[in-house]
Amino acid sequence: MTKVKICGLMEREHVKTAVDAGADAIGFVFAPSRRQVTKLEAQKLAKDIPDRVMKIGVFVDASREEIEKIYREVPLDYVQFHGDESSDFIKTIGLPSIKVLSVHSAEDTMQATRYEADYFLFDAPGTDYKGGSGMTFDWQLMKDAGVQSDKVILAGGLNVDNVAQAIQAVKPYMVDVSSGVESMGRKNGELIRAFIEAVKEEER
Numbered sequence: 001m002t003k004v005k006i007c008g009l010m011e012r013e014h015v016k017t018a019v020d021a022g023a024d025a026i027g028f029v030f031a032p033s034r035r036q037v038t039k040l041e042a043q044k045l046a047k048d049i050p051d052r053v054m055k056i057g058v059f060v061d062a063s064r065e066e067i068e069k070i071y072r073e074v075p076l077d078y079v080q081f082h083g084d085e086s087s088d089f090i091k092t093i094g095l096p097s098i099k100v101l102s103v104h105s106a107e108d109t110m111q112a113t114r115y116e117a118d119y120f121l122f123d124a125p126g127t128d129y130k131g132g133s134g135m136t137f138d139w140q141l142m143k144d145a146g147v148q149s150d151k152v153i154l155a156g157g158l159n160v161d162n163v164a165q166a167i168q169a170v171k172p173y174m175v176d177v178s179s180g181v182e183s184m185g186r187k188n189g190e191l192i193r194a195f196i197e198a199v200k201e202e203e204r
Contacts, residue, residue: 002167002172002173002174002175002199002202003024003025003173003174003175004022004023004024004025004174004175004177004195004196004199005023005025005026005027005054005056005153005174005175005176005177006018006025006026006027006177006178006181006187006192006195006196007026007027007029007035007056007058007155007176007177007178008027008028008029008033008035008178008179008187009026009027009028009035009045009187010035010037010041010045010187011045011187012044012045012048013189014187014189014192015045015048015049016048017189017192017193018192018196019048019049019050021192021193021196021197022196022200023053023192023196024053024054024174025053025054025055025056025078025174026049026053026054026055026056027056027057027058027080027176027178028042028045028055028056028057028058028074028076029058030042030057030058030059030062030066030070031058031059031060031062031082031083032060035178039069039070039073039074042057042070042074043073043074046074046075054077054078055074055075055076055077055078056076056077056078056079056080056098057070057071057074057076057078057079057080058080058082059079059080059081059082059083060082060083061083061084061085062083064089064092064093067079067093067095068093068095071095077096078095078096078097078098078118078119079095079096079097079098080097080098080100080121081097081098081099081100081117085099087114087115087116090115090116090117091116096118097119098117098118098119098120098121098153099112099115099117099119099120100120100121100122100123100155101120101121101123102123102124102125103122103123103125103137103138103141103142104125104137105141106141106144108141109122109141109142109144109145109146109147110144110145110146112145112146112147113146113147117151118151119151119152119153119173119174120147120151120152120153121153121154121155121176122137122142122145122152122153122154122155122156123137123155123156123176124137124155124156125137135156135157136156136157136162136166137156137157139166139169139170140169142154142169142170149170149171150173151173152170152172152173152174153172153173153174153175153176154166154170154172154176155175155176155177155178157179157180158175158176158177158180158195159177159180159181159191159195160191160194160195160198163175163177163180163195163198163199163202164198164199164201167199167202168202175199177195180195181195
């Protein structure tokens with residue numbers, strides 16, 4: 001069963017909607033972004049998330065001290081490394097990890113072999129910020145990815161209309177959506193529910 005992560009949540013109502021609709025993971029963005037939240041904001045939102053739902057923090061080239069503090073105090077279940085963090089840096093921190101790789105070409109999918117991480121998130125290249133561009137990449141490039149499918153998280157331009165096709169093409173462990181469940185730059189409860197239902201329907 002493909003799992004679903006709803007990323008970039010900032011409001012309590014949208015966290016509740018995602019959890020009630022069956023989301024498997026909630027993503028909080030701590031890096032510069034229009035979806036950025038503070039540690040205190042994430043703490044408040046995390047109180048409404050049951051243990052069965054993963055809490056994932058998105059960081060871009062943050063310091064070890066910042067990552068460890070937020071991980072411990074929110075608390076989080078996974079750290080998503082969305083910047084130019086080295087394999088040694090991720091290994092030294094030693095927390096449950098997701099390494100993000102931006103995909104321009106087939107060679108980019110092979111970068112996973114350079115890292116030791118629990119999961120690898122393959123995303124379209126960012127525009128103003130790292131990731132979150134709302135654009136897809138060529139999923140056929142994933143055929144030669146040097147990582148087993150049960151460690152693959154697929155992101156980049158996913159929405160209710162294309163997520164079934166993405167799952168068929170890549171067969172990822174999890175799909176990750178942010179802008180695809182937004183309307184006018186804000187999360188939309190109906191789109192969150194529809195996206196999760198589309199994933200479940202594909203599995204059925």
